[in-house]
Amino acid sequence: MAIAKAERLMNLALCLLGTRRPLSKRELRGSIEAYLEAGSDDSFNRMFERDKDDLRELGLVIETVENLDGDTGYLARRDSNRLPPITLDAEEAAALGLAAKVWQQARLAGAASGALQKLRAAGMPEAEDAYEAHSALEPRIPVHEAAFEPLMLACRDRRPVTFDYRKANSARAEQRQVEPWTLECWRGHWYLAGWDRERGAERVFRLSRITGKVRSRAGAFSAEVPDVVTVRETVESWAGETATRTARIRLRAGAGYPLRSRATAVRDRGDGWDELEIPYGHGLDAWLVEFGPDVVVEEPADLRADVVDRLRAVAKD
DSSP states (O other): OHHHHHHHHHHHHHHHOSSOOOEEEEHHHOOOOOHHHHHHHHHHHHHHHHHHHHHTTOOOOEEEEEEETSEEEEEOGGGOOOOOOOOOOOHHHHHHHHHHOOOOOOOHHHHHHHHHHHHHTTOOOOOOOTSSSSSSSHHHHHHOTTHHHHHHOOOTTTTEEEEEOOOTTTTOOOEEEEEEEEEEEETTTTEEEEETTTEEEEEEEEGGEEEEEEEESSSSOOOOSSSSSHHHHHHHTTTTOOSSSEEEEEETTTTTHHHHHSSOOOOOSSSEEEEEEEEEETTHHHHTTTGGGGGGEOOOHHHHHHHHHHHHHHHHH
16 A cells, blocks of 8 residues: 555544544544645545545444534544554464564664564563574565665655666666566566656556666656555566566576476477477566576577667676
8 A cells, every 4th residue: 555545544544533522524524634624625535534444444443423513523542443462472473573673673673673573572472493493594675775775765755766777788877767566576676666757657666777876856846646556566577477478498407496486398309408498478588587698499489589688788898
């Protein structure tokens, strides 16, 4: 859910839960900043009705009460919206502790640590961590790109940004003006989804291809932020997960295990190479380039040409 929409729903829920009497739409509009910024009464009414329906779908019980003067008021009684006590067994507590270790960045590690402390203060068992003392593996979501933190903050604050971006098939970087929506980690790489102002369309950017500094820009977003950003589906489609054809490639024996996991057929050629058939969609050429000399595209011819073009562009750098 987009950050602004989630914040607006949270503020509305807090207003409805915190009042002792029904609040009219006029009172709610005066109490929530996002509603004050609505351009017109019609715009506010549509926004409020959508938000109210969304909260009800999320499980909040909202009562509609008609006041003595005929106005309609709204409230969410705490006794109707109280959750049952949350209890965790030792295994569930261990799973939460393991999840809290995933983020290694200081800003996020602090939030995870604080959440665990609150749960333990509320009675969550101090489960023995089976992953801490005896395992050589530690879960992480790695972030090596310098662009991650400024983009994360820009997504949170809804600030437009500019940065230099080099496409996989280009030797030079180009400046992009983007309204950032959200960040997503997929197949070990971080991606930014947002609105490309110059192209007037949604775009996905791989953070490792951002060069130089990410610079914030003043002003509001020019395009509407989707309520639900399906960035994972967009990234998968961008990188070839949405398959429409089948590609045949040669893969060096003992290499390219991610490709092997996607193969629909594998044949040992007996010459140190295997022949694979894999689903083929948009962006597969960029993924194949990552395996360098361990992959040779047999067909289709247009995929082979795209891979060669990308390799030539990389060789020019």
